[in-house]
Amino acid sequence: MNTTLEIKNLTKHYGRVQAVNQLDLTVKPGEIYGILGPNGSGKTTTLGMILDVIAPTSGDYSWFDGENKVTSRQKIGSILETPCFYSYMTAVQNLRVAAHIKECSFDRIDEVLKRVNLYERRNHPFKTFSLGMKQRLSIAAALLANPPVMILDEPTNGLDPQGIAEVRGLIKDIADEGKTIIIASHLLDEVQKVCTHFCVMRRGHKLHDGSVADILGETNYVTVSAESEENLQTVVKSFDGFQGIEKEGLAGFLVELKDGFSSTDLNNYCFSQGLTLSKLDPKTKSLEEEFLKILSEK
Amino acid sequence: MIVKAFQLEWLKVRHYRVFWVLLGLYLLSLIVLTSGGAVFLEFLKYRGLKWEGIDPTIIPIYDFPDVWHNNAWLGHFTKIFLAFIVVISVTNDWTFHTMRQNIIDGISKKEFILSKIILIAFLGAISTVFLFVTSFLIALVYSHTHAVSDMFSNLEFLFLYFVDIFKYCTFALFMTIIMRRPGFVIVFLIFYSLIIEPIVGAILKFNPNINEVTGWIEPWLPSNYFSITSGLIEVPFPRYFLQEVQEGILWYPLFIAIVWSAVFILLSARRLIKNDVR
Numbered sequence: 281m282n283t284t285l286e287i288k289n290l291t292k293h294y295g296r297v298q299a300v301n302q303l304d305l306t307v308k309p310g311e312i313y314g315i316l317g318p319n320g321s322g323k324t325t326t327l328g329m330i331l332d333v334i335a336p337t338s339g340d341y342s343w344f345d346g347e348n349k350v351t352s353r354q355k356i357g358s359i360l361e362t363p364c365f366y367s368y369m370t371a372v373q374n375l376r377v378a379a380h381i382k383e384c385s386f387d388r389i390d391e392v393l394k395r396v397n398l399y400e401r402r403n404h405p406f407k408t409f410s411l412g413m414k415q416r417l418s419i420a421a422a423l424l425a426n427p428p429v430m431i432l433d434e435p436t437n438g439l440d441p442q443g444i445a446e447v448r449g450l451i452k453d454i455a456d457e458g459k460t461i462i463i464a465s466h467l468l469d470e471v472q473k474v475c476t477h478f479c480v481m482r483r484g485h486k487l488h489d490g491s492v493a494d495i496l497g498e499t500n501y502v503t504v505s506a507e508s509e510e511n512l513q514t515v516v517k518s519f520d521g522f523q524g525i526e527k528e529g530l531a532g533f534l535v536e537l538k539d540g541f542s543s544t545d546l547n548n549y550c551f552s553q554g555l556t557l558s559k560l561d562p563k564t565k566s567l568e569e570e571f572l573k574i575l576s577e578k
Numbered sequence: 579m580i581v582k583a584f585q586l587e588w589l590k591v592r593h594y595r596v597f598w599v600l601l602g603l604y605l606l607s608l609i610v611l612t613s614g615g616a617v618f619l620e621f622l623k624y625r626g627l628k629w630e631g632i633d634p635t636i637i638p639i640y641d642f643p644d645v646w647h648n649n650a651w652l653g654h655f656t657k658i659f660l661a662f663i664v665v666i667s668v669t670n671d672w673t674f675h676t677m678r679q680n681i682i683d684g685i686s687k688k689e690f691i692l693s694k695i696i697l698i699a700f701l702g703a704i705s706t707v708f709l710f711v712t713s714f715l716i717a718l719v720y721s722h723t724h725a726v727s728d729m730f731s732n733l734e735f736l737f738l739y740f741v742d743i744f745k746y747c748t749f750a751l752f753m754t755i756i757m758r759r760p761g762f763v764i765v766f767l768i769f770y771s772l773i774i775e776p777i778v779g780a781i782l783k784f785n786p787n788i789n790e791v792t793g794w795i796e797p798w799l800p801s802n803y804f805s806i807t808s809g810l811i812e813v814p815f816p817r818y819f820l821q822e823v824q825e826g827i828l829w830y831p832l833f834i835a836i837v838w839s840a841v842f843i844l845l846s847a848r849r850l851i852k853n854d855v856r
Contacts, residue, residue: 331682333855354684364679366670369593377589377676380582381683421683 282345284309284429284460285330290339292325292484299325301484303339307462307477309428312455314471314492315464316571317481323464324361326481327433331358343429354382357422358431363414367407371398371417374406375424382425392420396450412443419450430454432463436470448474472496472567480574488574496565502543503561505532506550515555521545532559583693584700586685590667591697597663601701604659605708611656612649612709613716615639637818640713640720643732647814647824649713650735653705654811655804657743660701661750661767668694668751669760678855687855691847694751702743706736734827738810745835746771748842749801755846771801797834810835 287305291298300322307313315323328334330341332349343352365374375389393399396416401409409417415435422430435451436444451474455461465471471478472492479489500523506512512533516525521541528534537546543562550557591597619635639648671677677690718724750767757763783789783796802809810831812824 328854332686333678333681335852335854350684350686350689352684353682356682356684358682360682362675364675366590366594366674366676368595373589373593377586377680378683380586380589381680381685383582383684 283307284311285341285343285462287326287330287341288339290326290329290341291337292322292329292334293337298484300329303481303484303486305479305486305489307460309460310458312461312474312476313463314475314478315462315481316466316468316471316478316567317464318466318575320483321481322484323481324433325484327360327431327462327464331356331431354425355427356429356431357425357427358433359415359418359422359435360431360433361437363418365406365414365417365421368405370403370405371409371420372402374417375421378421379424384425388424388426392423395423396420412439412446415439415443415447419447423454427459429460429462432461434465435463436467468566468568468571478567480571482575487577492567495570496567499563499565500537500539501563502535502537502546503528503532503559503563504535504546504557505559506555506557509533511555512557515550515553516546518553519546519549579689580692580696582685583689584696586680587667587693587697587700590670596666600659600663600666601704604656604663604705607656607659608653608705608708609712611652612712615648615652616716616720638720638722639815639818640717642717642721642723642725642728643730644814644817645713645717645721646732646735647811649709650739651811651814653709654739654742657705657746658767658771658803660705660743661747662764663701664694664698664747664750665754665760665763665767667697668754669758669763672758672856675856681855687851688847691843691850695748695843698744698747698751701747702740705743706740709739710736732826735811738827738832741832741835742810745839745842746801746803748839748846752842752846755849767801771803775799775801776804797831800838802834
């Protein structure tokens, strides 16, 4: 299997509104792929199209190198924003419906219910569940078929901090099993923490895609401080790689270096000038800044 | 695929109390309609009512094989309850967003609509079997003849009864898919098929000013709930006034019913497949 998901020119118009425009994406096995974008950028519409609940205006997609789409979906565990179950049925009865559709054995039901910690409540009707329990039941349903691919749409939306921690822990566990995961989120640190690859969408257009490791790394900025602020300023300004300096509150000074100079060079230079830095903190890029940069560039 | 769709629907309705209550009420009303005739005639006798000296209980409405026609005609009035079950079954999958979930989990929209058609066929089959059993039992008691050849002739009325239910429920399915809200659909079905359409049909057929031009439309009206003038099962009782009645399958109404069922199913499927699922 070469690709898990391939999207080609996928487009969805609602009247004159372009929800998704000419989207191309490739997800390879084992990747944890984040689809980032502000609300209304077309993430959920994209997921809806690749799950066949939204009819694309044009374009196409294929799962598992072009396998039948219906049977492909049986091998995908999806957790969408709102948990959808029959309110009059119990947890077990609801999971039987899902297991029947996914053509997997009912024997798995107890196992997944134990995994999401709902086994004790298995015979209670769905309508008596709290939001966190409903969310956990949809995770259980998604895990039923032991699927190689998981799709998560804003998985932590609306959960309390404990629920968020639980869901994130589960995502990590699932990722450790080597599954491919596709996550749509507007929470950048969520994507930064768990994803290997990502793309950025805005108003239906894909602005950027690539690996998370490529875009993160050191920047040209270093936060420094020393006992004597004046001395620090003079010394730093005389450094060959000096580009700019700015006071950064109580933390010290934010120094911008020219390309080709690193924080180590700055430290060496200061030391040779008899200045001991009490703090040297090279700034790493955060996805948040890069995300905002990508959004403002185009 | 058919077995899978059937099991899917079964898993959904199995634990649904509303389904069993509606089905129970339906079967109860079916019993009352099809076996209440004896009670009714006894009542007439008790009140001393007689037609030209004839004891009403002597009217052989439960004689084999006439009982099949009589009860099929009486029984077809209650099919609207079955239509309600279909309406609720489909709208439930929207209000719970479970149609969307089902599709995401791995069925096609075609399989979804197939599961609803199988539900319709299943309800029709239950009703037909039930009608067969109750009519058979009551006829065993009241029939003046118990010749096996009489007992099992004219069973084609049970087939027509099934087709009638199937067609009306596909009409309900289609209206549900168009109107989407269970309350609207149920009110619409009651008003349209029980009141508006019969009146329109009667005008088209019996108004002497227009009926030569418009009479043909009446059997083609989409729901055609009451088979009083031109349905699959015509009124059987004129036979007791020595008039001719339907003796078997009427091919033209059967053709109409099959055409409408196919149209309703195809339009439902088309609309479901074309539209986004919320």
